[in-house]
Structure formats: structure tokens, C-alpha cells
Amino acid sequence: MVFDHAPKGMLASLPIGFKKLGFATHDFFDQIADSIKGHQDYKQTQQQQLSHLLNNCVACHKVYKIDFVSN
Ligand code: HEC
Numbered sequence: 401m402v403f404d405h406a407p408k409g410m411l412a413s414l415p416i417g418f419k420k421l422g423f424a425t426h427d428f429f430d431q432i433a434d435s436i437k438g439h440q441d442y443k444q445t446q447q448q449q450l451s452h453l454l455n456n457c458v459a460c461h462k463v464y465k466i467d468f469v470s471n
């Protein structure tokens with residue numbers, strides 16, 4: 401996985417739980433891409449992998465929020 405588009409220092413500033421969820425979500429997308437290439441069973445991908453993936457979206461949004469802090 402490459403993060404060459406992230407601003408310098410951003411990754412280090414993020415909470416570890418946030419990063420874990422974020423990386424896991426990236427990995428899910430990679431797995432979905434790989435399995436589509438392998439078996440092309442779109443129904444299984446939609447019903448199982450996608451709903452699994454969406455749990456990560458919901459979990460993260462429930463816990464984390466980006467706030468603007470002015471100095
Ligand atoms: C690691 C944490 C994390 C994961 C995983 C995550 N998000 Fe987010 N997402 C955020 C944060 C933080 C914001 C900014 C929301 C805020 O602070 O108001 C955001 C914002 C968004 C927004 C914009 C919402 C708005 O009000 O403009 C969308 C759309 C979105 N996410 C979709 C997704 C989808 C779809 C997934 C799963 C594939 C996902 N996100 C997974 C953290 C995450």
C-alpha cells in the first residue's frame with residue numbers, strides 16, 4: 401500500500417485505532433478486487449464482502465470525527 405499522496409506528518413498524527421480501521425478498509429478493497437478477478441462471483445462479493453466492508457465504514461464514522469481547531 402502506498403501513501404505518497406498523504407501530506408507529510410499526517411499519518412503520524414492520526415490515532416492508532418483510526419489507522420487500523422483505515423488500513424483494514426484499504427485491505428478489504430484490495431481483497432474484493434482480487435476475488436472479483438479470481439472467480440467473478442459478483443453476488444457473493446456484493447452480499448458478503450461488501451457488507452463486511454461497510455461495517456468498517458460505519459464503525460469508523462461512529463467513533464471518529466474531524467474537527468477544525470482554530471488557534
Ligand atoms: C478509518 C476511519 C474511516 C473509515 C474506515 C471510513 N471513513 Fe468515511 N470518513 C471518516 C472521517 C473521519 C470523515 C470525516 C467526517 C467528519 O469528520 O465529519 C469521513 C467522511 C466520509 C464521507 C463524507 C461525509 C460528509 O458528511 O461529507 C463519506 C461519504 C464517507 N466518509 C464514506 C465512507 C465509506 C463509503 C467508507 C467505507 C468504504 C468510509 N467512509 C470509511 C473516516 C472513515
